[in-house]
Amino acid sequence: MKTLSTQDVIYAFSRLNNPVMHVQPGDTVSIETYDCFKNQISSADQEVSAIDWNEINPATGPIFIEGAAYGDLLKVTIDNLEIGDQGVMVTGPELGVMGHRMEKMESKLIPIKDGKAIFNEQLHLPLNPMIGVIGVAPEGEPVSCGTPGAHGGNMDTKLITKGATLYFPVFAEGALFALGDFHAAMGDGEVSVSGIEVPGRATVTFDVIKGLHSKYPVLQNADGVALLVSAMTLDEAVKIAVEEMIDLLLPHTDLTVSEMTMLMSAAGETQISQVVDPLVTVRFFVPQHVLDSLDIKLFV
Amino acid sequence: MKTLSTQDVIYAFSRLNNPVMHVQPGDTVSIETYDCFKNQISSADQEVSAIDWNEINPATGPIFIEGAAYGDLLKVTIDNLEIGDQGVMVTGPELGVMGHRMEKMESKLIPIKDGKAIFNEQLHLPLNPMIGVIGVAPEGEPVSCGTPGAHGGNMDTKLITKGATLYFPVFAEGALFALGDFHAAMGDGEVSVSGIEVPGRATVTFDVIKGLHSKYPVLQNADGVALLVSAMTLDEAVKIAVEEMIDLLLPHTDLTVSEMTMLMSAAGETQISQVVDPLVTVRFFVPQHVLDSLDIKLFV
Structure with a gap:
């Protein structure tokens, strides 16, 4: 099985990105990912203001799938999803649904232990590991990995998890697939602006479907x-x-x-x-x- | 147990409506309901254009709950929910999400049989019986039973079913509770503008909570x-x-x-x-x- 490390990340999906790996339809790849802050938040004391906001939502890739061309569908099956043991959440002014009630940026480290997210002593939350950012190069201009669209991207959708198969419209030769931004847990809405953000590793299998199209994932x-x-x-x-x-x-x-x-x-x-x-x-x-x-x- | 028949229906929730029944906190009432078309559609051949659209979304009531006053909460527990054996759906131009694709009003009778909604020979859908219209008199002007709001009304929410307890803000003396518009099945969104509309009977128990408030149900x-x-x-x-x-x-x-x-x-x-x-x-x-x-x- 091929593997791809976090050495190769993009911050925007683009047809102009250079692929870092070429695969054949049917190939399976194990892909390592940073969390959405590029693992920058590592201690509870750390000032969130010290984060480099240019390094947000890195997606590992892009992967060139041989034979994928404009108008095809890229089929991506998520065979496995592993998450790290340290989660982090943030919220702050202007962020999420409650941004108007926040006075400062805050982060919270959330250990992942025994299949639970340890929010605090009282609250041990069930996990629903999922992939926040996943997609292909878009049709036109580059799209930041923080933004979703017809190409996929930051869709932050709970269903994108182990066992799911996604079909993406292909806009660029080779599709130029990438993924990142895993969550240990997230509810529909992601109302604070973050899930429980974690690094991780996904194992995915690619296929190319000719002659069928969809405007959306x-x-x-x-x-x-x-x-x-x-x-x-x-x-x-x-x-x-x-x-x-x-x-x-x-x-x-x-x-x-x-x-x-x-x-x-x-x-x-x-x-x-x-x-x-x-x-x-x-x-x-x-x-x-x-x-x-x-x-x-x-x-x- | 007290019972209320479809003889007493309202088409708008209003503090000016005359109550048709007085109950005490703790009382249980069995309430009979029409479907949202006042049971007007009874055969597949029937022209939907023949429906009297002034008789839509009848809610049985209103019930005056003794002791309920402005600023209280009315607690309503749905002890039981029974539905009729004939469902109907409609859709048409300007209605629902797909109204722009419709050329004429259409209705479809859907028998309820052996715990399934018989959509056609192929499609026997699981039931999720629920109450579409349920609420109390609103704070200001009367509100049509087709419109939802802080008083409840046409919330068309799947969770409003047997076993659920609702808390409504009370705006009028006695609360003036009513309900109707049952669905044998409906998905979140109710995208065609109707669920599988059925008449039925709900058994509910009332209580009044003093000193606690909520702006919304x-x-x-x-x-x-x-x-x-x-x-x-x-x-x-x-x-x-x-x-x-x-x-x-x-x-x-x-x-x-x-x-x-x-x-x-x-x-x-x-x-x-x-x-x-x-x-x-x-x-x-x-x-x-x-x-x-x-x-x-x-x-x-």
């Missing part, structure tokens, strides 16, 4: 399928996510648009991923039993 | 606590819901605002209830294990 797991949309507002993102999902499923069925819309209203779920990045991210989720009943197999 | 179930906020946009509703929840929990803990915000970011969930009513509804949810760890018991 799609995630498949054992529970169902989700379409991930980032936009300026939640309201806008929801409208796009619902319509794109309906248009994704419709050609696989005999249902009319009205019937499919009713079905999605009865059984589909409109969910929030994060509300604190430069664009917000939502997902529209359809349970696997609906896909199975309709005999829908996506992207095969 | 709060829901407690076995999984945790949710604060329900309706606003013009999802983005606005999310901001309010997160801050109100933090202010609800903070006085019960030794945490700072920064710490509580981090905790909510790691363990709280920002969730969408519906995106299709005149105001949209979101909820911020905190798992019970967090409340238990902090030894927080709300409204006792």
Whole structure:
């Protein structure tokens, strides 16, 4: 298995980035990641103001997947996800939903121990390890790793975890895949602006799908399928996510648009991923039993 | 046990409505409800255009709870929820997220059979029976039963089901409680503008809590606590819901605002209830294990 270390990171997804590794479809790679602060916060006493804010959200990569070309889909299966044993959270003025109530930047170290995040003596939180930043080079200008979009990026979505398969639209030759920004735990919304940020290691397997397209990243797991949309507002993102999902499923069925819309209203779920990045991210989720009943197999 | 039939319905929550029943704190009432179309759609051939749109979202009530006064909380526990065996969905132009793709109003009858909603021969959907409209008289002008708000109303929230306890701010003497608009199944978002609409019967127990207040409805179930906020946009509703929840929990803990915000970011969930009513509804949810760890018991 190939491995990639944190020696090679990017701070923006871009078609102009030089790949640091070339792989074939079917290859599996083990990728080491910094936390979103490039592991800069290592003690409780450390002044958050001492952080170099130019080194935020490093993503390890980019990886060139042979054969991936504009208009294809890059399939990425997350085979495994390991996280470090030291988490950190931050919040402060102008950050997150509660920024107007904060007087200064604050950080908090959160040890990861015995499968729990030790918030304090009272609060031992369950873990839901996940990948915050994951994606490919975008279509146009470079996009900071702190911002999500159709190329993926900082989608901060809980479902992006071990066992999930993601499908990204490919905009650049080789796709130029990278990932980083793992969280030991995060709730939908990520309301403070950070999850429990941790370094880690992901094992992923790549494939290239020719002749099928999606405008937005799609995630498949054992529970169902989700379409991930980032936009300026939640309201806008929801409208796009619902319509794109309906248009994704419709050609696989005999249902009319009205019937499919009713079905999605009865059984589909409109969910929030994060509300604190430069664009917000939502997902529209359809349970696997609906896909199975309709005999829908996506992207095969 | 007292019972209330569909003979007494309102189409707007209002402090000016005449109560049709008086109960004491601790009383349990069995309340019969129409579906949101007042059971007007009874055959597949029926023209939706024949519906009387003045008779939409009837709520059975209002019930005067003795002792409930401005500034109190009305506690309503949903002891039981029964639904009819004939569901109906509608969608059409200008309705829901996909209204721009619809050419005409359409309805669809959906039998409820053997614990499933029979969408068609292929699709037998699991049920999640819930109450769409539930609330008390609002503070100011009457509010249509189709619109949600701080008084409750058309919140279309999946969590409002058997076993849940709701806390409503009381704005009028006796609270003037009513409910209706049951769904046999609905996904978060209610994207077509309707769930699987059914008539039914709810059994609820009332209590009045003096000296404690909440600006918005709060829901407690076995999984945790949710604060329900309706606003013009999802983005606005999310901001309010997160801050109100933090202010609800903070006085019960030794945490700072920064710490509580981090905790909510790691363990709280920002969730969408519906995106299709005149105001949209979101909820911020905190798992019970967090409340238990902090030894927080709300409204006792």
